[in-house]
Each structure stands twice: as C-alpha cells, then as structure tokens.
Amino acid sequence: xxxxxxxxxxxxxxxxxxxxxxxxxxxxxxxxxxxxxxxxxxxxxxxxxxxxxxxxxxxxxxxxxxxxxxxxxxxxxxxxxxxxxxxxxxxxxxxxxxxxxxxxxxxxxxxxxxxxxxxxxxxxxxxxxxxxxxxxxxxxxxxxxxxxxxxxxxxxxxxxxxxxxxxxxxxxxxxxxxxxxxxxxxxxxxxxxxxxxxxxxxxxxxxxxxxxxxxxxxxxxxxxxxxxxxxxxxxxxxxxxxxxxxxxxxxxxxxxxxxxxxxxxxxxxxxxxxxxxxxxxxxxxxxxxxxxxxxxxxxxxxxxxxxxxxxxxxxxxxxxxxxxxxxxxxxxxxxxxxxxxxxxxxxxxxxxxxxxxxxxxx
Amino acid sequence: xxxxxxxxxxxxxxxxxxxxxxxxxxxxxxxxxxxxxxxxxxxxxxxxxxxxxxxxxxxxxxxxxxxxxxxxxxxxxxxxxxxxxxxxxxxxxxxxxxxxxxxxxxxxxxxxxxxxxxxxxxxxxxxxxxxxxxxxxxxxxxxxxxxxxxxxxxxxxxxxxxxxxxxxxxxxxxxxxxxxxxxxxxxxxxxxxxxxxxxxxxxxxxxxxxxxxxxxxxxxxxxxxxxxxxxxxxxxxxxxxxxxxxxxxxxxxxxxxxxxxxxxxxxxxxxxxxxxxxxxxxxxxxxxxxxxxxxxxxxxxxxxxxxxxxxxxxxxxxxxxxxxxxxxxxxxxxxxxxxxxxxxxxxxxxxxxxxxxxxxxxxxxxxxxxxxxxxxxxxxxxxxxxxxxxxxxxxxxxxxxxxxxxxxxxxxxxxxxxxxxxxxxxxxxxxxxxxxxxxxxxxxxxxxxxxxxxxxxxxxxxxxxxxxxxxxxxxxxxxxxxxxxxxxxxxxxxxxxxxxxxxxxxxxxxxxxxxxxxxxxxxxxxxxxxxxxxxxxxxxxxxxxxxxxxxxxxxxxxxxxxxxxxxxxxxxxxxxxxxxxxx
Numbered sequence: 001x002x003x004x005x006x007x008x009x010x011x012x013x014x015x016x017x018x019x020x021x022x023x024x025x026x027x028x029x030x031x032x033x034x035x036x037x038x039x040x041x042x043x044x045x046x047x048x049x050x051x052x053x054x055x056x057x058x059x060x061x062x063x064x065x066x067x068x069x070x071x072x073x074x075x076x077x078x079x080x081x082x083x084x085x086x087x088x089x090x091x092x093x094x095x096x097x098x099x100x101x102x103x104x105x106x107x108x109x110x111x112x113x114x115x116x117x118x119x120x121x122x123x124x125x126x127x128x129x130x131x132x133x134x135x136x137x138x139x140x141x142x143x144x145x146x147x148x149x150x151x152x153x154x155x156x157x158x159x160x161x162x163x164x165x166x167x168x169x170x171x172x173x174x175x176x177x178x179x180x181x182x183x184x185x186x187x188x189x190x191x192x193x194x195x196x197x198x199x200x201x202x203x204x205x206x207x208x209x210x211x212x213x214x215x216x217x218x219x220x221x222x223x224x225x226x227x228x229x230x231x232x233x234x235x236x237x238x239x240x241x242x243x244x245x246x247x248x249x250x251x252x253x254x255x256x257x258x259x260x261x262x263x264x265x266x267x268x269x270x271x272x273x274x275x276x277x278x279x280x281x282x283x284x285x286x287x288x289x290x291x292x293x294x295x296x297x298x299x300x301x302x303x304x305x306x307x308x309x310x311x312x313x314x315x316x317x318x319x320x321x322x323x324x325x326x327x328x329x330x331x332x333x334x335x336x337x338x339x340x341x342x343x344x345x346x347x348x349x350x351x352x353x354x355x356x357x358x359x360x361x362x
Numbered sequence: 363x364x365x366x367x368x369x370x371x372x373x374x375x376x377x378x379x380x381x382x383x384x385x386x387x388x389x390x391x392x393x394x395x396x397x398x399x400x401x402x403x404x405x406x407x408x409x410x411x412x413x414x415x416x417x418x419x420x421x422x423x424x425x426x427x428x429x430x431x432x433x434x435x436x437x438x439x440x441x442x443x444x445x446x447x448x449x450x451x452x453x454x455x456x457x458x459x460x461x462x463x464x465x466x467x468x469x470x471x472x473x474x475x476x477x478x479x480x481x482x483x484x485x486x487x488x489x490x491x492x493x494x495x496x497x498x499x500x501x502x503x504x505x506x507x508x509x510x511x512x513x514x515x516x517x518x519x520x521x522x523x524x525x526x527x528x529x530x531x532x533x534x535x536x537x538x539x540x541x542x543x544x545x546x547x548x549x550x551x552x553x554x555x556x557x558x559x560x561x562x563x564x565x566x567x568x569x570x571x572x573x574x575x576x577x578x579x580x581x582x583x584x585x586x587x588x589x590x591x592x593x594x595x596x597x598x599x600x601x602x603x604x605x606x607x608x609x610x611x612x613x614x615x616x617x618x619x620x621x622x623x624x625x626x627x628x629x630x631x632x633x634x635x636x637x638x639x640x641x642x643x644x645x646x647x648x649x650x651x652x653x654x655x656x657x658x659x660x661x662x663x664x665x666x667x668x669x670x671x672x673x674x675x676x677x678x679x680x681x682x683x684x685x686x687x688x689x690x691x692x693x694x695x696x697x698x699x700x701x702x703x704x705x706x707x708x709x710x711x712x713x714x715x716x717x718x719x720x721x722x723x724x725x726x727x728x729x730x731x732x733x734x735x736x737x738x739x740x741x742x743x744x745x746x747x748x749x750x751x752x753x754x755x756x757x758x759x760x761x762x763x764x765x766x767x768x769x770x771x772x773x774x775x776x777x778x779x780x781x782x783x784x785x786x787x788x789x790x791x792x793x794x795x796x797x798x799x800x801x802x803x804x805x806x807x808x809x810x811x812x813x814x815x816x817x818x819x820x821x822x823x824x825x826x827x828x829x830x831x832x833x834x835x836x837x838x839x840x841x842x843x844x845x846x847x848x849x850x851x852x853x854x855x856x857x858x859x860x861x862x863x864x865x866x867x868x869x870x871x872x873x874x875x876x877x878x879x880x881x882x883x884x885x886x887x888x889x890x891x892x893x894x895x896x897x898x899x900x901x902x903x904x905x906x907x908x909x910x911x912x913x914x915x916x917x918x919x920x921x922x923x924x925x926x927x928x929x930x931x932x933x934x935x936x937x938x939x940x941x942x943x944x945x
Contacts, residue, residue, distance in 0.1 A: 002419075017873060018881075021806055025883060034806035034876065036883050038733050046734035046811065050742065053815065057822055064827060071849055072833035073766075084762050091763060095753040102720060102749050109727040110742055113663070113736065120930060121664040121923040122729035125945050130725070131672050131718065138717040142710050142756075148759040149710075150703050156762055157699035161367040172616070183469045193621040203616075232696075235616040237520040238629055240694065240769065244835030247766045251695045253629055254519060255613025258696030283849040322769045322837040324513045325520060327438035330840035 040117045047114025054107025058100065073244055074276045077266040077317075077338070080156045081247035087152050091145060159261030164229035167220060169319075171252040172201050172235035174328035176319060177202065178220045182213030187231065195235075197200075203235075204354060212355030215348065216307065219335040220319070222264050223344045229261040242322035243336060245271070251323055264338045272315045285312040303331075370905075380482030381905050385489050386468035387800060390494060390793070394461020394872070397786075399500075400451035405865045407444045410436045412858035412913050414842035426506055441841045442511040442927055443529050447503060448942075449514030450537070454544055455499070457647040457785045461494050462548075462586070465792050466579045467554045468800065472896035473573050475564025475913050477906045480557040484550050491547030495540045500751025501718050502536035510537035513839065515640070518611040518632050525617055533674030534604070538597050545590045552590075555583040561665075564895070566915035571934070573894050573919040574667060577674050578653020581681040582646050588685070589642040596635035603627070630695055637688035644781055645684040649677060651788020652719065654740040657919075658791045659723060661892045662738035663730030664930050666920035666945075669722045676715035683712045693764045702761045709759035716752050720745065731923070731930075735890070740791035743818050744784050750822075754829065772832020778825045790817075790871070797875075798889050802901045803882030809874040813867060820864030891931045893919050898935055917944055 028035035076085050113121075168179040168187055179202060181187045188211025194203040203210050222228055232241055234252040241260070242249045250260040256297050288296060288311065300306045302314070317336035319327055339347070392497045402423060409418045416433025428440040436444075436572045467485065471478055502509040511529030512521035516537070524531035559580045563572075572580075572644060602608040603624075611632040612624035619813060660667040687699060689705030724747045734739065754776040767773065797805045831853055836843060843850055888897035895915070899907050913935040921932040928943070938944065 014403065014873065021809070021877065022881075023809070034804070034883055036807045037889075038735050038807065042807070043732065043734050043872060046739065047732065049815065050739070052733075053819065055745075057819075060822070061826065062831060068827075068830045068853065071830060071853075073835050081766075084765065087760070088757070088763050088766075091757055091760065095756055099750060099753050102724065103746060106727070106742065106746055106749070109724060109730075110732060113727060113730045113732050115664075115731045119731050120370050121731040123666065123923050123925055124668060124725070124729065125666045125920070126669045126671065131669050131722075134721040136716055137712060138714050142713055145756060145760060146707055146710050149706055149762055151700065152762040153703060153706065156765070157702070177783050192616060195619070195621050202386045203621075228387055235614075236515055236523075236694075237526050242769070242835075242837060244766060249694050249765050249768055253696055254615055255626070256628055256630060256696055285850070289849070320835075323517075324442065324839045327442065327841075329442070330837075330842055332436075 040115065043115040047111045051107055051111035052105065054110070058103060058107075061099075070276055070279050074271075074274055076247045077244070077264055077271065078246040078248070079263040079265060080152075081262070082265075083152045083155065084247045087148055090148075094141070094145075122321055129232040145185035156262075159227070159229070161229040161259075161261060164227040164261055165223070166229050166231065168231045168233060169220075169241055169252065170233045170235070171241070171321070171332075173237065173326050174321070174332040176218075176241075176321075176332065178217045178334070179354075180215040180217065180348065180351070181210075182215060184210060184213060186210045188212070188214050188354070190233070192235065206354075212353060214354045215351040216354060217351050219337065221337045221339060221347050223341050223345050224264055224267045224338050226341075227261060227263045229259060232258045232260075237325045238323050239321050239325050239332070240321045240323035243317065244320070245317055249322060267338045267340065268316060271317070271337075277315050281313060288313070369923055374726070378486060378786035380478070380486045382467045382471050382482070383800070383903055383907075385485055388489050389459060389463030389467060389492070390800075392493065393456050393464060393789075394875070396451050396455040396460065396496065398868070400448050400456060401865050401868060403444045403448040403451070405862055406859040407441055407448070408858040410841070411843075412855050413633060414741040425506075425508075427506065428508070438841045439506060439511055439527055439529065442513070442527065442839065443508045446511050446513055446516075446529070447499075447509055450499070450510070450541075452782065453514060453643065453647070453900050454541070455496065457782075457789070458586075458643070459544070459548065461647065461650050461785060461792075462555075462579065462582055463489070463492065464789075465654060465796075466551065466583065467573070468796060469575055469896065470555055470558050470579060471562070472799070472899065472907060473576050473894050473919075474559060474562060474567055475895050475908075475915065476558060476562035477908070477912070479554050480562060485554050488547045488551035488554065491543050491550065494549060495543035498536055498540040498543065502533050502540065505532050505536065506798045507531045507533055509533040515636060516600070517636075517910055518600060518603065518629055519615055520868055522600065522612060523615070525618060538601055541597060544593065545594045548586055548590055552583040552586040555579060556587065559583075564912045564915060567934075571915055571918045573668070574656040574673055574677075575650075575653040577677055577892075578649045578656075581677050582649045585642040585646050585649075585681055585684060589639040589646075592635055593639035596632065596639070599635075600632065600861045602883070624675050628897070630692070630697060633692050633695055634688070637691045638685075641688040642684045642693060644777075645680055647781055647785045648788075651744060651785045651791075652677070654788050654792040654795070655723070655744045657894070658737045658741040659726055659745075660892050660920055660922060661795075662733045662735055662741070663726055664733070664922045665726055665730045666918075666922055667722070668725040668819055669718075670918065670920060672718055673722055676718045679715040680712060683708060687712065687759075690759050690761075690764070693761045694768045706759060710756065712759075713756060714751070716748070720749055720752070724759070730793070733890075736805070736807065737791045737793075737795035739811070739814045739818075740787045740794065743814070744791060747779050747783040747787060747821075750826075751776055751778075751784065752856060755780060765871055766835070767832050769838055770832035771828040771836050774838050775825050775828030775832060778828070783821050783825065790892065794874070795890070796896075797878065798885035799896055799899070799903075801879050801882070802903060803878050804885050804889065805878040805882060806874050809870055813870045813874065816867035816870070817864060820860045820867060823860030824857050824864060827857055869880050888933075891923060891929070893931050893933045895934055898933060 025035050076082050166181040166185055170177040188208040189205040190203050192203050232252040234254045247262055248262055250258050292358040296308055319334040321332035374562055403694050415435045421429050442484045443593045508529045510533045511527050520526050521530050599610040603612050608840045609624040609627035611629050612627045615622040615624050656667050687709045693702050887901055895913055898913055916937045919934055923930045
C-alpha cells in the first residue's frame with residue numbers, strides 16, 4: 001500500500017513538473033523567445049549565486065574547522081609521531097592557504113566577468129613568462145615538501161629492532177592477539193601448518209627453545225619511553241594494524257613479514273588528563289547518558305564488552321583493523337596500555353608463558 | 363554519403379548500430395542507469411551509517427536475504443557488498459565506460475572531421491561487450507550468496523576464499539567474468555579511438571589544432587590500452603588461485619581451522635598488478651573531464667583557453683606520470699620503504715602539471731565574458747573540486763603523512779572530490795553542452811540550474827566533512843563507527859542528510875534529460891556559438907556526419923573574441939583572412 005502511495009505521489013510530481021515546464025515554454029513562445037537561451041539576466045543571477053554559494057562554501061569550511069577541531073586526533077603520543085605531526089601541520093597550513101586563495105579567485109572571477117551583452121572578452125592566448133612562473137613556484141614548494149617528507153619517512157621506517165621490546169601482533173578474522181618475546185626478547189618460530197585452534201592457535205613451534213618463554217596476551221602493554229618493535233602476522237586475509245594516537249599503521253599480510261617500530265611517549269593516564277581527550281570523552285559519555293538503560297546496556301556490551309557499572313567510559317589507546325577483512329571488520333580492535341616500567345613489570349609477571357600453557361594442555 | 367546509404371531498420375539504427383553517435387548514446391544511457399544504481403547503493407549505506415542497525419525502506423530494493431530477519435537491519439557483509447558494488451560501478455561502469463565511452467565515441471569523429479570511427483563494427487562490439495558485462499554484474503547482485511564484497515580493489519585472500527566472506531563465492535566469480543568482458547570492450551573501444559585520432563583527421567586538422575577534448579580522450583585511450591591488459595592478467599591469476607589451486611597470491615592461509623595448501627604466494631604481488639591499472643585508471647577517469655572542461659570553459663568565457671600548449675603538455679605529463687606512481691596506494695602494505703620513497707617523489711611531481719592546469723583555467727576566466735549555461739557552471743565546479751581534492755593529495759602522496767590517514771575517511775573524502783566529483787561534473791558539463799548535438803533539442807535551462815546548485819551544495823556537504831572523520835582516525839569501510847569516536851555521529855548525520863538530498867536532486871537531471879529528448883525546444887545548428895567542427899554538422903544528425911564534403915580546417919579551435927573579427931567566434935573551418943596570424 002505504501003509503495004502504491006509513493007508511486008502515485010511520484011507520478012503526480014512528474015506530471016506537475018511537466019506542466020510547469022510546458023507553461024513556461026509556451027509563455028516564452030508567446031514572447032517570441034527561446035526559453036532555453038541564456039540571457040544577460042541569467043548571467044547576472046547565476047554569477048551572483050556563484051559568488052554567494054562559493055563564499056558560503058568557504059565559510060562552511062571555516063565553520064567545520066572551528067566546530068570539529070577538537071574531534072581530530074590529539075598530538076601524537078610517540079616520538080616519530082611528533083615529526084609526522086609537524087610536517088602535517090606545515091602541509092595543512094600550506095594547502096589551506098592555496099585552497100582559500102585559488103577558490104576565492106575562482107568564485108570571484110566567475111562573478112566579476114559574468115557576461116554582458118556587447119562586451120568583448122579579452123583575447124589572451126598565452127604568456128610564457130607567467131606559465132613558467134607557475135610551473136617553477138609549485139616545483140620549488142613541492143621540492144621542499146618532498147625533501148622533508150622523505151626525511152621523516154626514512155627516520156620512521158628504518159628502525160632496527162635492537163634495544164626494542166619485540167611484540168608480535170597476530171591477526172585473524174576478527175580478533176587480535178599479542179605475543180611477547182619473553183626474557184630472551186626473541187620470538188619463537190611459527191609455521192602455519194602447526195595450527196590447532198584448541199591447543200595452538202598461533203601455530204607456534206613448541207620445539208623451538210625461544211618459544212617457551214613467549215607470552216600470549218589479549219591486550220598490549222607498553223612501557224612509556226621504551227622503543228617497541230611490532231611484528232605482524234595474519235592467518236587469513238590482509239588486516240591492517242592501525243593505532244592512530246601513535247601514528248602507527250602497517251598491514252598484516254599472510255605469508256609476508258611486516259613490522260613497525262616506535263616509541264610511546266605518553267602513558268594512558270597522561271592521556272586521560274589531556275584537555276582535548278577529556279572533552280572528547282565528555283561528549284561520548286554525555287551521549288551515552290542520554291540513552292535509556294536498555295540502550296546503554298546493549299551499546300556498552302556490543303561495543304566495549306562493558307556494563308553500566310563501568311560508566312563513565314575512560315580513554316584507552318585502541319588498535320583498529322584498517323583493511324577490509326570481512327563482516328566484522330569494523331569491530332576488530334584491541335586495547336593498548338602505556339604505563340610506567342613498574343606497572344608493566346607487575347602486569348607482565350601475571351601473564352603465563354607459552355611453555356607452561358603448552359605443557360599443561362598436552 | 364548519407365542518402366545512398368543502405369536502408370536502416372529499427373535494429374540496425376537503434377540496437378546494433380555502427381554509427382558512432384548512436385553508440386555514444388547507448389554508452390550514455392547505460393552509464394546513467396548504472397550511475398543511478400551506484401547512487402542508490404550509496405544512499406543505502408549512508409542510511410546505515412547514520413542509523414546503524416536500524417531498518418530502512420531503501421533496503422527493500424535489495425534481495426530480502428540482505429537484511430536481518432528480525433530487525434530488518436542491513437547485514438554486515440552486505441554492507442561491504444554495497445560499498446564494493448558502488449565502487450566497481452562508479453569507477454568502471456560510470457566514469458570509465460559511461461564517460462569515455464560516451465564522449466570519445468561522440469566527439470572524436472565529430473571534432474576531428476571524420477565520417478565515423480575507424481571501424482564501426484569494432485565500435486559496436488565494444489558497446490555490446492560492455493553491455494554483456496553490465497548484465498553479468500547486475501545479475502551478480504541477485505545471486506543468493508550476494509555479489510563480490512571484498513572492496514572494489516578485490517584484494518586476495520579476502521576475494522579468493524568464500525569462507526572468508528560469502529560474496530567471494532559465486533559473486534566474485536561473476537565479478538571476474540564481468541570485468542573481463544568489460545576490459546575486452548574497453549580495449550576494443552580504446553584501440554579504435556587511437557586509430558581514429560591518428561588516421562582520420564580531416565584536412566588541416568594537425569595535432570596542434572586538435573581541440574583539448576580530443577587530446578584528453580587520446581591520452582585517456584592510450585592509458586587504457588596500456589593498463590587494462592594488466593588488470594586482465596591480474597584477474598586471470600586470481601582465477602587460477604581461486605579455481606585451480608595455484609598460489610600466485612596466496613600463502614600461509616588457515617581456512618576453517620585447517621592449514622591450506624597454498625604456499626609461497628604474495629598478496630602484495632596482486633596489489634602491484636592491480637594498482638598498475640588502478641592508478642592510471644584514476645586519470646582515465648579524470649582526463650576526459652579535464653578535456654571537456656577546457657572546451658566548455660573556453661566556449662562560455664568567449665576566450666581562447668589560456669596556454670593551449672601548456673594544457674596539452676600537462677595532459678601528456680600527467681598521463682606519463684600516472685604510470686609510475688601506483689605504489690602510493692601501497693605505502694602501508696609492507697612494501698620496501700625505499701620503494702615508498704620513490705613513489706612519494708613521483709606522486710608529488712604530478713602536482714606540477716595539475717597546478718598548471720588550475721592556473722590556466724583561472725586565467726581563462728580572467729576578463730572573459732562568461733555565459734552561465736548549466737554546462738559552464740559544472741565546468742567551474744569541476745575546477746573547484748579539482749583544487750579542493752587535489753590539494754589533499756599532497757598529504758596522501760607524501761609517504762610519512764599517509765601513515766595516519768591511509769584507508770581512513772580522509773582518503774574517501776579526497777578521492778571522491780578530486781576524482782569522483784570532478785569526473786561527474788565534467789561528464790555532466792559534457793551532457794549539458796553536447797545534448798543539442800546528440801538529440802537536436804535543448805535541455806531545460808532552469809532545471810539545469812536547479813540541478814547544478816543542488817548538486818554542488820550537497821556534494822561538498824557530503825565529502826568535505828569526511829576529511830575531519832579521517833583526521834579523527836576513522837577507518838573506511840566500517841559498518842558502524844567504533845564508539846570510542848561516538849562524538850562523530852553528528853558529522854555522519856550531516857553527511858547522510860546531504861547524501862540523500864543530493865541523490866533526490868539527481869532525479870531532476872534524469873527527468874530533464876528524458877523530457878528534453880522528446881519535448882525539449884528545438885536546437886539550432888550551433889547554439890553555443892562554438893568553433894569546433896561538430897557544430898558545423900546539420901541538426902538532423904545524419905550517418906556520415908556531414909552531408910557534402912568533409913570540412914577543411916584552417917585554424918585552432920579557440921579563436922574566441924579575436925581582435926579584428928566581427929563575431930566573437932570563428933569556426934575552425936573558416937579560412938584565415940589575409941594577414942591574420944593563427945593564434
């Protein structure tokens with residue numbers, strides 16, 4: 001029934017439309033003019049609208065920057081992230097300036113030179129000097145961007161695992177696991193053919209002497225100021241380990257070894273005291289507060305595996321999957337905690353070694 | 363030529379036509395149809411993002427097994443099916459075939475002064491392969507396990523194994539069949555375009571006098587012919603991996619809790635092959651739009667396009683560079699970081715010819731006498747989106763900056779503006795501009811204005827806020843937002859509002875288009891007072907294009923408002939006056 005109604009309404013709308021157009025066409029026929037010829041009046045009106053809407057768009061852009069600035073990620077919580085942020089800010093300023101200047105010129109020229117009957121446009125086919133200038137100026141600016149970009153890229157990607165704590169991030173549809181390399185800081189070997197979901201979900205080589213002290217966890221704890229080297233693995237499709245607050249991202253590719261090394265600089269606790277984070281969490285908690293009890297319960301359970309007792313929610317670093325990996329792609333995440341050496345020592349001591357697990361289960 | 367032609371039946375005239383103008387219209391109609399399909403899909407997933415887990419009347423357009431039987435909500439993997447099909451349809455069907463297919467077919471013979479394409483028969487085949495591809499793709503939406511759902515980039519192993527996602531079964535097989543047919547069609551078309559431009563130019567039409575549209579379509583065709591075969595082989599290897607047990611792309615996989623036999627392959631190989639097409643593809647989409655924008659802007663400012671030679675050279679430079687930048691899609695794949703440096707360098711180089719184009723457009727507007735046809739408005743909007751979207755490319759192309767925005771909504775905003783909107787605006791500018799030549803009637807001007815302003819406002823309302831989502835760290839292709847970023851819901855509501863409004867507004871265009879085909883006011887031979895040769899053909903659109911001899915070309919296409927001339931335009935077939943210099 002509802003479809004019939006919608007269909008009927010659509011039909012009526014189209015008929016009305018046709019009639020309006022017919023009338024306007026007939027009227028112009030009476031006046032002996034073609035309704036579809038663009039007149040001086042049209043140029044005038046459209047030129048003005050272009051100016052208004054064009055500048056409206058620029059105002060909309062400024063409004064977004066003001067209104068949503070606090071939503072974007074806070075300054076990086078890692079050493080290399082600071083360099084990235086600084087280059088990002090420079091680039092962003094540059095493109096905003098160019099964006100505003102060129103957009104203003106575009107909309108203004110459109111308005112200013114709207115057609116007038118009888119005026120002749122200026123025949124201006126080329127000017128080599130001018131063209132050379134706007135080839136060379138962008139080229140110089142871009143060289144600057146490229147050089148500083150390559151510097152940052154080089155220092156970010158060419159990190160050795162010496163002195164770093166080694167952690168393996170294992171991914172499969174749709175969950176993450178972490179494996180700490182243990183006392184020896186060397187990960188034991190693995191081979192996907194050793195898979196046994198019940199007893200050996202990470203397909204580890206139990207005979208390898210380095211395996212025994214490895215520790216498997218379902219969240220990652222890091223020591224503030226201490227370099228870490230993440231090694232990535234995937235069991236099925238390509239996943240991507242994305243930890244936005246650290247400016248870290250790397251794909252987990254089945255059959256290919258990938259890694260990313262970085263140094264966290266702010267503890268979870270410090271982040272929770274950051275004014276921008278406080279504001280972000282405040283807005284989230286307000287939103288949850290506005291829900292009914294049932295909505296709250298479902299929402300917290302589905303998204304955080306938490307209950308209403310855990311309210312208000314607190315900030316945590318999150319690892320997100322950032323490569324399309326299947327139906328629950330959007331819900332594949334893991335908690336990261338950055339803490340002091342003492343806190344870390346306490347936590348890691350509570351985690352069981354693989355050797356122990358394997359022995360008891362066999 | 364036309365009168366003693368064999369008698370045409372309905373079938374040879376409208377269906378199995380070998381006339382380039384009819385084939386162009388076939389491409390256009392199929393393109394518009396697919397654009398609507400792709401747009402409705404985007405409306406559906408935008409509704410899901412604004413109201414996650416709730417049902418919507420829109421979902422009824424899809425098979426009923428796409429929805430949760432209890433709540434009526436869109437299923438998670440069907441959300442991915444929607445984004446996959448949306449991407450496939452828009453990138454290949456609308457902006458490759460719909461855009462190039464339409465305007466290369468329509469404009470090349472008309473603007474170079476040829477009676478038809480070099481081979482009318484191959485041209486016809488090109489459309490019918492495309493049509494077959496379309497049928498297979500649409501059919502794949504309705505198979506019980508759903509269409510391909512691994513993203514339009516179909517990265518294996520997700521696209522290789524049905525137990526990873528349902529759509530990678532029959533749906534993916536059909537996707538591969540469809541894209542193969544599509545590639546055959548586009549290669550047949552592309553070869554024809556190149557041969558026609560090189561061999562069938564009329565007397566006097568030197569390469570230096572070619573309109574910029576033809577230059578753009580020429581470079582586009584070359585890119586297509588060089589890159590699509592790579593996608594074909596890329597897909598073929600995927601077929602082997604899927605069906606014949608090879609391991610080109612697969613290794614170390616666990617399927618259903620058991621180790622699979624695949625060993626030694628690398629998904630990164632797939633990504634290299636895919637993006638070797640994928641990046642030139644971006645310019646296959648963009649260049650025709652740039653070419654048509656140049657033409658429309660020049661005609662309607664009543665000025666020559668500024669720096670014709672620089673415009674041609676920058677087209678060639680962009681075309682060349684597009685082959686050596688594909689790695690910027692792969693900075694985060696684990697590719698050797700040194701390669702990343704190389705690709706970051708080549709990528710940023712593209713900004714130089716792009717900047718030249720923008721500055722030349724702006725200078726063309728300067729001191730013009732602008733006539734605001736709907737086509738002109740779309741052309742101006744195209745320059746605007748090319749600026750807005752192009753600039754964010756400086757962030758994504760610079761490898762270290764890409765780390766944190768790669769695969770986020772920042773990318774979605776970037777490419778939808780610079781490639782999606784620019785190309786769509788270029789295409790719409792083309793449709794409004796050449797409609798009188800296609801159908802002998804005018805499109806309604808006021809509906810055109812309404813369509814333009816609605817589209818312009820809504821499109822920026824959809825895509826600009828996405829930059830902020832990306833800067834907040836929101837990954838793309840998420841069925842719902844991770845709630846840590848719950849505040850972002852407001853932005854999503856705004857985007858969805860504009861997306862739905864924008865979708866409704868497109869029906870004004872559809873209405874205007876079909877209404878004007880039958881009832882539009884009759885067009886004159888040269889309604890825009892333009893210089894290019896197509897406007898010297900009769901309104902009746904005869905087979906063979908010109909009733910008598912082919913026109914002879916004496917000047918470039920941009921003699922608008924030339925000092926000393928009486929009119930503010932001089933068609934290309936008017937001989938130079940005594941003492942008149944060419945430019």
